[in-house]
Amino acid sequence: MSDAKIQIKNLYKIFGKNPKTAMEYVKEGVGKDELLEKHNHVLGLKDINLDIPERSIQVVMGLSGSGKSTLIRHINRLIEPTAGSVTIDGDEVLKMNEEDLRSFRRSKTAMVFQRFALLPHKTVLQNTIFGLHIQKIDDETAKKSALRWIDRVGLSGYEDKYPQHLSGGMQQRVGLARALTNDGDILLMDEAFSALDPLIRKDMQDILLELQDELHKTVVFITHDLDEALKIGDRIAILKDGIMDQEGIPAEILLNPQTKYVKDFVEDVNRARVIKAKHIMDQINGQDLNNAMPINQDEFIDRFIDKVIAEKPDSLLIQDKDKNNVGFLSSKKLAEILKR
Amino acid sequence: MDFLTKFPEMPNKEFREMKKGIDASYKDFAREWGDLIDAMFDPLLKMLVFFEKTLVATPWPIFMIVLLGLTYWGSRSIKLVIGTFLAFVFIGYFRMWDETMSTIAIILTSVIMSVAIGLPTGIAMSRSDRTQKIVTPILDIMQTMPPFVYLIPIVMLMGIGKIPGLIAVVIYAIPPLIRLTNLGIREVDQEALEAADAFGATKRQKLFQVQLPLALPTIFAGINQTIMMALAMVIIASMIGVKGLGQPVLQSIYNQYFTKGVLYGLAIVIVAIVFDRVSQSYGQRIQKHRSGKLV
Missing domain, CATH: 1.20.5 (Single alpha-helices involved in coiled-coils or other helix-helix interfaces)
Known part of the structure; x- marks a missing residue:
């Protein structure tokens, strides 16, 4: 996929005194634990290849220590890789000089942090404006833009409060408003909702999806929570010990886990809520369509399963939103998938 | 053998x-x-003399009003204002006003000088481990060497007078400010710095908009320490000709004037307590929104 917005190629990161030498061991197949024990280097990332398409949400999932936060920091080069390449819109980020890198960060990316990283001595408004302030954009323009996003994340009326007077969820809204005010195409979210309690987390996820519906940014979202990954990810990459185990759309990962690690991860997921009709349909190829029940391709299984149980059709006819037939699904196959 | x-x-x-x-x-x-x-060092001498003359020449009610005003502005505490008022009434009533003014002048000058030198030094230390490695032992020497020892070369070089005294006070009082500036900046939350980087801040913007503001409470603790140590030095400094509360104490030691010694000693304590409380409560007040750690 060469039209990727963000293209990560053969990326290696090894922490320690002699990362280049240690990288050779890694290439020879030395694993994370052995590298630490025998060579005293920490394997951050091993041979990561990832194409992130424009205007979609790419989730990177893994447990702590899997290298997911390290990976996201390579996209805006907060961390220098040991080897590899990161290109954004065709530009090699790793070749930029200090000046170019700064203007790249200012214009193209914005980041949301796990522990919010707000400046405690600045008010909500001043925090939100921070990115523009640094670019020396005049106060009036900056303020207008900041106020718009503060309103959009539901914080109107809190402009002059200090971060520590706000709850965690509200603080992260400030973090989100600050990132959106910067108006880059790329939004980097490093476990942005992980520090929030479940209800507020769900709230924030909904806000993000709602905003994405209208903004269509390229979002890279780091999380350790599978439910969160499945809910907001257009694509999911799974990292383990610095190695990418699997990458694909959520349904693919659920239906065809490639490694035991991924399999264990997805075992307890309620598939009906994650898989859409289009993910499991077969090509139309001479099947009998007469008694098939028409279903929209973007419906989740749990949205049409009741209808299927009530009417007991032999098969489903999958259609796009203009009622064109795009696929076929036998009830038997549907039952198989839900049983697994 | x-x-x-x-x-x-x-x-x-x-x-x-x-x-x-x-x-x-x-x-x-x-x-x-x-x-x-x-x-x-002439400009410094001029500054010190100017402070001293101004303070001594200021009519006492005006000085009192300004001092109490500053105390309230710094601490927002009526109790502290009343305490400060009583303390300075004690000093004035027992005929120690002019000496106190001289002492405040030298404290003021040495604190200004300490901040002017100490803040940049602390910042430089926080930015490079090598600078830290070089400066730290120098600070150790400054803090452990008995002041009398470095008074000798200073006096040999510049004779007896205000400036050598000032230099001695600064050498003694500056280390905590440098150390705490360095520490405060190094302790600034890593994620806040990352955020500044991620939004494309220059080094300068990072220093002035993130590091210094977040380190300010710690730096202020350093300034408070510097004030206290400068006050502790006034007696020693008076041995080489610095006017103020130290000289009468020194006289009392030589001549065994018990009451005079105690009174002037108390005056030093009073000035110290007032400065300490006011600067500490100001320090706490600025921490309200900007506690060093991220919230």
């Missing part, structure tokens, strides 16, 4: 020659450069 009972020490003659040699060359250096160095 001389070797075991007596340490194999440098022969007396060579030792004497060495001391003489060093002393002579330092004296030459002092004769050669003393005037120039004196001239270099």
Whole structure:
């Protein structure tokens, strides 16, 4: 996929005194634990290849220590890789000089942090404006833009409060408003909702999806929570010990886990809520369509399963939103998938 | 068995020659450069004299109003304002007003000088581990060397007077400010710095908009320490001609004036307590929104 917005190629990161030498061991197949024990280097990332398409949400999932936060920091080069390449819109980020890198960060990316990283001595408004302030954009323009996003994340009326007077969820809204005010195409979210309690987390996820519906940014979202990954990810990459185990759309990962690690991860997921009709349909190829029940391709299984149980059709006819037939699904196959 | 009972020490003659040699060359250096160095410190002397004259010339009610105003502005505490008022009534009533003004002048000057030198030094230390490695032992020496020892070369170089006293006070009082500036900046939350980087801040913007503001409470604790240590030095500084509360104390020691000694001693304590409480409560007040850690 060469039209990727963000293209990560053969990326290696090894922490320690002699990362280049240690990288050779890694290439020879030395694993994370052995590298630490025998060579005293920490394997951050091993041979990561990832194409992130424009205007979609790419989730990177893994447990702590899997290298997911390290990976996201390579996209805006907060961390220098040991080897590899990161290109954004065709530009090699790793070749930029200090000046170019700064203007790249200012214009193209914005980041949301796990522990919010707000400046405690600045008010909500001043925090939100921070990115523009640094670019020396005049106060009036900056303020207008900041106020718009503060309103959009539901914080109107809190402009002059200090971060520590706000709850965690509200603080992260400030973090989100600050990132959106910067108006880059790329939004980097490093476990942005992980520090929030479940209800507020769900709230924030909904806000993000709602905003994405209208903004269509390229979002890279780091999380350790599978439910969160499945809910907001257009694509999911799974990292383990610095190695990418699997990458694909959520349904693919659920239906065809490639490694035991991924399999264990997805075992307890309620598939009906994650898989859409289009993910499991077969090509139309001479099947009998007469008694098939028409279903929209973007419906989740749990949205049409009741209808299927009530009417007991032999098969489903999958259609796009203009009622064109795009696929076929036998009830038997549907039952198989839900049983697994 | 001389070797075991007596340490194999440098022969007396060579030792004497060495001391003489060093002393002579330092004296030459002092004769050669003393005037120039004196001239270099002239602006500082002018500042000190200006503060002293202004403070002494200010009618006491005006000084009192300004002081109480500053106390309230710094601390927002009526209790502290009343305490400060009573303390200075004590000082004035027992005829120690002018000496107190002189002491405040030298404290003010030495704190200004300490901040002017200490803040940039602390910032430089926080930015490079190598600078930290070089500066730290120097600070250790400054804090452990008895002040009398470094008074000798200062007096040899510049004679007795206000400026040598000021330099001695600054040497004694500046280390905590440098250390705490360094510490405060190094302790700034990593994620806040990452955020600044991620939004494309320059090094300068990072320093002034993130590091210094977040380190400010710690830096302020350093300034508070510097004020306290400067006050502790006024007696020693008075031995080389700094006017103020120290001189009468010194006199009382030589002549065994018990009451006079105690009164002036109390005045130093009073000034110290007032400065300490006011600067501390100001420090706490600025921490309200900007606790060093991220919230």
